[in-house]
Amino acid sequence: MDGLVSISSNFLYLAFVLYLAATFFFGGTIRSKNSTSSQTWVSRVAIGLTILGFLASVVYFILRWIASGHAPVSNLFEFTTFFGMMLVLAFIVMYFIYRLNILGLFVLPVALLIIAYASMFPTELSPLVPSLKSHWLYIHVTTVSLGEAVLAVSFAAGLIYLIKEVDQSYRSKRTTWLEIIIYSLYATLGFVVISSIFSATDYNATFEVTNESGVSTLEYHLPAITGPADGTLVTTDRMEPWFDTPGWMNGAEAPRKFNTLLWSFAVGLVFYLITRLILRKRIAAAIQPYLRKVNSDLVDEISYRAVAIGFPIFTLGGLIFAMIWAQEAWNRYWGWDPKEVWALITWFFYAAFLHLRLSQGWHGEKSAWLAVVGFAIIMFNLIAVNLVLAGLHSYA
Numbered sequence: 001m002d003g004l005v006s007i008s009s010n011f012l013y014l015a016f017v018l019y020l021a022a023t024f025f026f027g028g029t030i031r032s033k034n035s036t037s038s039q040t041w042v043s044r045v046a047i048g049l050t051i052l053g054f055l056a057s058v059v060y061f062i063l064r065w066i067a068s069g070h071a072p073v074s075n076l077f078e079f080t081t082f083f084g085m086m087l088v089l090a091f092i093v094m095y096f097i098y099r100l101n102i103l104g105l106f107v108l109p110v111a112l113l114i115i116a117y118a119s120m121f122p123t124e125l126s127p128l129v130p131s132l133k134s135h136w137l138y139i140h141v142t143t144v145s146l147g148e149a150v151l152a153v154s155f156a157a158g159l160i161y162l163i164k165e166v167d168q169s170y171r172s173k174r175t176t177w178l179e180i181i182i183y184s185l186y187a188t189l190g191f192v193v194i195s196s197i198f199s200a201t202d203y204n205a206t207f208e209v210t211n212e213s214g215v216s217t218l219e220y221h222l223p224a225i226t227g228p229a230d231g232t233l234v235t236t237d238r239m240e241p242w243f244d245t246p247g248w249m250n251g252a253e254a255p256r257k258f259n260t261l262l263w264s265f266a267v268g269l270v271f272y273l274i275t276r277l278i279l280r281k282r283i284a285a286a287i288q289p290y291l292r293k294v295n296s297d298l299v300d301e302i303s304y305r306a307v308a309i310g311f312p313i314f315t316l317g318g319l320i321f322a323m324i325w326a327q328e329a330w331n332r333y334w335g336w337d338p339k340e341v342w343a344l345i346t347w348f349f350y351a352a353f354l355h356l357r358l359s360q361g362w363h364g365e366k367s368a369w370l371a372v373v374g375f376a377i378i379m380f381n382l383i384a385v386n387l388v389l390a391g392l393h394s395y396a
Helices: 001-026 042-070 076-098 100-120 136-165 174-201 255-280 283-292 298-330 340-360 365-387
Strands: 203-212 213-218 232-233
Touching: 001 042, 042 076, 042 100, 076 100, 076 136, 076 298, 100 136, 100 174, 136 174, 136 283, 136 298, 136 365, 174 232, 174 255, 174 283, 174 365, 213 255, 255 283, 298 340, 298 365, 340 365
Parallel strands: none
Antiparallel strands: 203 213, 203 232
C-alpha cells in the first residue's frame, strides 16, 4: 500500500507541474489579437496541458482510494486536494463553453495555491473515525467540493472584471479592497512557503499546557508568535511566544493553528510588499493593461453562470446531504457547529447574490464584488474555520 501511496503522490506532483506549465501558456495568449479565441496553437497547448494535469490528478485520486479502501476526502489534505481537482474540472467545462483564455490565467494559479496548501497537511493514510464510515462521506464531501469549485470560477471571472474596470489612476476604496483581495492570495502562498521551510528543517517546539483536565503537551512546527494560555515552553533554544492566544479560540490545537495563521499573514505581506516594490505600483494596476481586450460583458456572464450552476450543487452537498448525514451520525439534523454555521452563511450569501442579480439588476461591477466576497467566505471556511475554530468537524 505504501507503494501505491507513493505512486499516487507522484501523479499529484505531475498534475501540479502540468497546471503550472499550462498557466504559462495561457499567459502567452494575452498578446493574441483575439483574447477569446482558442484557435491558436498556444491556447491549444494550454488547455491540452490542463486536461493532462486533470487526468493525472484523477489517477492520483483512484490510486489513493485503492490504497486507503475509502474515498480520499476524509482529512484536510485529501479534501483540499480534491477541491483543487474540482476547480480545474469546473474551469475545463467553462473553457469549452466560453473559450476565454484569460480565465485560465486566473483560475489555474488559484488551483495551484490550493493544491500547494493541501500539501502542507499530513499526507499519511489514516483509518476513518466511526462517524466517517458512511456512504455519505462520498456523497456529501464530493458535492460540496464540486459546488465550491464552480463558485470559485465565479471568483476568478469577477476578479478579472474588477481589475479591468476599476479605475487604477488614483487610490480609492475600490482599489484598496482589490489589493486586499490580491494580498489574501499572497497570504496563502505565505503559508505554503513558511510551512515548507520549517518542515524541511524539522522544526519542533513543545509547550506544556495546564488546564482543567490536567497537564498536556502541544507541538508547534513554526516559531511561536502566539502561545497557549497557561502554557510553558519546554523545548530549549526556541523562540518564546510574544503573547497568548485569545481565550475565545476553543480547542486544544487552536493556539498552534492561530500561530500558523499569523505566520501566513506575515510572510504573505512580505511577498506582497516585495512585489509592490518591484512593480512600483499597485498589483492590479500592473495587470490592468493586459486585460484591455477582454470582453467585460462575457466575463460578467461567466461569473453569473458559475454561481447559477455552483449554488444548487452546493445546496445539495453543503446543506441537504450534510443534514441527512448529521442525523445519521449525531442524531440531529442541525447543530451550531462552526462548520455548519459557515456553510449556512455561504448558502445565504450566494442566495442573496442570485436575488440581487435577478431581481435588483446587480450586474457588472456590483456582481463581480459579490463573487469575490463569496469566495472569500468559502476560503475563510476552508482555512480559518478549519485551522482555528474547534468543532465536530475538527477530525478533518
